[in-house]
Amino acid sequence: MDNITHTLAGALIGQMGLKRRSRFAMAACLLGANAPDIDVFAPLIMPVEGIAFHRGPTHAIFGWPILAAAIVAILWLVNRIWPGKSDTLPFRAGALFVVTFLAVLTHPFLDWLTTYAIAIFSPASWRWYSGNAIFIIDWVYWLLMIPAVIWSGRRWKVGAAKPGQPAQIAGLLMLAYIGLNLAESMWVENRTRDALRGRGIEATIIVPSPPPFAFWRRSIAWRSADRFGYGEFDFRHGLRIDTESMPLGLDDPRLEQALKRDPHLRGFYSWSRMPIVVVDRGRAYLGDQRYNGRGFGRSHFLVPLDSPSSRE
Numbered sequence: 001m002d003n004i005t006h007t008l009a010g011a012l013i014g015q016m017g018l019k020r021r022s023r024f025a026m027a028a029c030l031l032g033a034n035a036p037d038i039d040v041f042a043p044l045i046m047p048v049e050g051i052a053f054h055r056g057p058t059h060a061i062f063g064w065p066i067l068a069a070a071i072v073a074i075l076w077l078v079n080r081i082w083p084g085k086s087d088t089l090p091f092r093a094g095a096l097f098v099v100t101f102l103a104v105l106t107h108p109f110l111d112w113l114t115t116y117a118i119a120i121f122s123p124a125s126w127r128w129y130s131g132n133a134i135f136i137i138d139w140v141y142w143l144l145m146i147p148a149v150i151w152s153g154r155r156w157k158v159g160a161a162k163p164g165q166p167a168q169i170a171g172l173l174m175l176a177y178i179g180l181n182l183a184e185s186m187w188v189e190n191r192t193r194d195a196l197r198g199r200g201i202e203a204t205i206i207v208p209s210p211p212p213f214a215f216w217r218r219s220i221a222w223r224s225a226d227r228f229g230y231g232e233f234d235f236r237h238g239l240r241i242d243t244e245s246m247p248l249g250l251d252d253p254r255l256e257q258a259l260k261r262d263p264h265l266r267g268f269y270s271w272s273r274m275p276i277v278v279v280d281r282g283r284a285y286l287g288d289q290r291y292n293g294r295g296f297g298r299s300h301f302l303v304p305l306d307s308p309s310s311r312e
Contacts, residue, residue: 001110002137006033008145009106015152015167018099022092023084024075025099032103035067036111049267056122059108068101110134113178115209115290117273128273132189133181135210140177144170181215184208188218188233195241196222205274207290208233221289223248223274228289249277254284258305268303278302 010033011026019026039058043050057063072093079091111118117130134141148170155163188208196203201224208218220231220241229245249255255277258265265286269275274289285302292301 009033010103011149012145012167017164021099022096023089028100029103031071032100036107052267052270055118059118060122064104067104071100072097133185191239252277254305
């Protein structure tokens with residue numbers, strides 16, 4: 001997800017009441033909700049490719065407690081340097097760790113719900129997992145969280161009864177919205193698998209992807225051992241699977257040669273859950289089927305297989 005959504009999620013759980021658990025608890029919610037994305041800086045200090053490392057170890061179960069502990073340690077140091085006033089909430093390290101850990105958890109959960117996937121067990125395993133239920137930037141999230149965060153914040157400020165209730169209600173509505181979208185994606189995936197089997201095709205992976213605004217629709221990408229294709233679903237027209245399919249192209253000798261010499265392309269290939277080789281005007285590109293649409297030129301996720309020095 002985008003970091004505005006992650007920040008709003010941290011603010012939401014803080015306004016639910018977690019911000020009253022310790023001094024700096026609200027700051028911990030905001031920092032924890034964004035902390036896993038610290039991996040975007042990894043290529044600056046580590047020999048890793050950003051696209052392959054992002055949503056890896058810092059988004060995985062082994063990284064969650066480490067991130068939470070690091071944030072608590074930083075806030076403990078801040079508390080030591082700038083002690084609070086007499087009416088300031090006391091600094092409770094244990095409670096703050098729990099709050100921070102919950103905030104950190106919101107990040108991989110929201111990322112998993114998209115099609116971009118996370119390697120939840122990395123670095124032990126680099127298998128990627130995704131819920132395929134929510135678009136990468138979701139307007140419903142914002143519609144629910146922004147008013148709730150503001151409303152609860154004002155209620156806390158004036159000392160109203162049950163100040164966290166608007167945030168709590170918004171949280172429940174978000175969970176219901178997520179649950180419905182997960183159920184729809186699972187249903188579309190199962191129906192697509194059955195429809196393909198009726199054509200004698202055994203799918204190895206099916207990704208039903210919601211479009212940017214119409215969250216109730218799904219664009220479907222499927223692949224078998226040697227071919228790939230697309231489909232669509234909406235409640236008006238039902239499930240529609242394209243009759244044509246295309247070869248994956250992964251046996252193209254240019255791919256093997258490019259993987260040997262180009263570390264960026266190896267990183268892309270490692271990250272891609274649905275790699276394909278697309279040929280346009282004699283030039284071959286490595287792409288990801290999830291973001292390539294139904295035709296060439298619709299994706300930013302295309303890496304040329306020729307030498308890096310001759311790339312456009």
